[in-house]
Amino acid sequence: MQRVNSVEQLRQSVAAWRAAGDRIALVPTMGNLHDGHMALFRQAYKHAKRLIVSSFVNPMQFGPSEDYERYPRTPDADSEILRRSGCDILFVPEVNEVYPRGLAFATRVQVPGFSEILDGEFRPGHFEGVASVVMRLFSMVQPNVAIFGDKDYQQLLVIRRMATDLFLPVEIVGSPTVRAPDGLALSSRNVYLSEDERAIAPKLYEELRRVAVAIYTDDESAKDLQALETEARRNLRAFGFKVEYFTIRSANTLLTPSLSESELVILVAARLGRARLIDNTRATRP
Ligand code: PAF
Numbered sequence: 082m083q084r085v086n087s088v089e090q091l092r093q094s095v096a097a098w099r100a101a102g103d104r105i106a107l108v109p110t111m112g113n114l115h116d117g118h119m120a121l122f123r124q125a126y127k128h129a130k131r132l133i134v135s136s137f138v139n140p141m142q143f144g145p146s147e148d149y150e151r152y153p154r155t156p157d158a159d160s161e162i163l164r165r166s167g168c169d170i171l172f173v174p175e176v177n178e179v180y181p182r183g184l185a186f187a188t189r190v191q192v193p194g195f196s197e198i199l200d201g202e203f204r205p206g207h208f209e210g211v212a213s214v215v216m217r218l219f220s221m222v223q224p225n226v227a228i229f230g231d232k233d234y235q236q237l238l239v240i241r242r243m244a245t246d247l248f249l250p251v252e253i254v255g256s257p258t259v260r261a262p263d264g265l266a267l268s269s270r271n272v273y274l275s276e277d278e279r280a281i282a283p284k285l286y287e288e289l290r291r292v293a294v295a296i297y298t299d300d301e302s303a304k305d306l307q308a309l310e311t312e313a314r315r316n317l318r319a320f321g322f323k324v325e326y327f328t329i330r331s332a333n334t335l336l337t338p339s340l341s342e343s344e345l346v347i348l349v350a351a352r353l354g355r356a357r358l359i360d361n362t363r364a365t366r367p
Pocket residue numbers: 109110111137139142211214215233236
């Protein structure tokens with residue numbers, strides 16, 4: 082595995098692959114790799130011959146009071162995991178490589194519609210930061226395909242919309258969420274949970290699944306999605322979560338669904354101690 086820091090080095094390294102017509106996959110990450118990332122790498126190899134993993138904690142997507150400084154950084158362990166996963170290139174740019182003119186003067190990408198709601202409401206500017214850095218990574222790497230986790234469902238839709246709107250020649254692939262045996266979605270931010278909080282955290286997914294099943298199996302509940310949401314928020318609060326949102330939306334538009342909708346997504350964001358957890362599940366009419 083090659084480890085490169087600059088776009089110039091990166092382009093030199095991939096030139097031969099491109100000349101040979103090899104498909105190239107990019108998995109953008111912020112490092113601190115875990116089994117959830119490994120699943121993204123395996124997915125990448127289903128779609129491409131070559132794998133480039135970027136590891137960059139993107140300052141533009143963090144709010145002023147968020148965890149940019151203390152976000153877990155584990156470069157040595159990450160390199161080891163990537164070597165074992167058969168990654169071809171680990172791309173680890175510095176901030177000034179990605180934003181040569183600094184953040185204040187950086188060109189930004191906005192994806193209206195998907196970006197201001199849900200996580201965008203609680204993290205203003207977050208999706209502008211995500212779209213802007215992913216656009217830069219796409220321009221630097223020029224991958225044929227890029228893999229993103231379904232766990233960040235809203236992020237996946239933002240990036241899909243950006244790629245479609247800007248006619249980007251890259252296929253965007255979503256990869257199923259990887260969970261601990263008790264159901265908690267794997268996330269770098271799970272390290273912020275205390276032992277007691279870690280024992281409570283799986284309730285988030287339990288509640289998502291309970292609602293997903295209730296939507297289509299119980300006729301009366303299906304008529305009142307708002308009541309299902311309210312009950313779920315109440316249940317999570319009783320376990321000690323500070324719920325930011327728990328909401329049932331159309332899976333394609335993230336808008337409030339009509340009753341006839343058959344593809345729904347249920348999304349949650351909640352704080353538990355120092356950790357802010359997000360998760361989602363799909364509900365499809367049987
Ligand atoms: O999901 C993440 O880890 C980040 O938002 C991403 C896509 C790497 C952009 O910084």
